[in-house]
Amino acid sequence: MPQPFDPIAEAHRQWTRRWPEHADHMAAVTSIMRVQQLLLSRVEEALKPYALTFAAYEALQLLALARTGTLPMGKMGRRLMVHPASVTNVIGRLEQRRLVVRRPSPDDRRVVLAEITEEGRATAREATTALNECAFGLPGLTPGEAAEITERLLALRVAAGDLPQDAHARPERR
Structure with missing residues (x-):
């Protein structure tokens, strides 16, 4: 439902009166934050039939795109640009659904590997189709x-x- 007026434009007007040299930057940041909310909402709506959050989708797709379907959890955190605890949490939820399995690395038992399952690959393919069809929340x-x-x-x-x-x-x- 569209807003009856633009709160960001009103904030810009107020900022211009008080801090005119910063008004455009404030409006730009506020606009980016609002668009992030809107895009996340659209993307998560497209992922709802697969019971995936965007974070879970990104982790699953990262594994699906890996040559062997397996990556160390630490490397996943760096590639997903999130804290290691977030990766552990997401992989744990995917593991409960049997979309991913965790196992120790055969080369270094201190390293935990995440590996996508066949069911995980199928879910990643279907979810990717849904996201592609909605232009990742950027229609138009x-x-x-x-x-x-x-x-x-x-x-x-x-x-x-x-x-x-x-x-x-x-x-x-x-």
């Missing part, structure tokens, strides 16, 4: 517009220290 954007957003947000990520200065935004296009 062309692929070029989505790539432009990614490119513009890269500058923020680099400035925040998330990536090195020479990071490249545009993913390889096929």
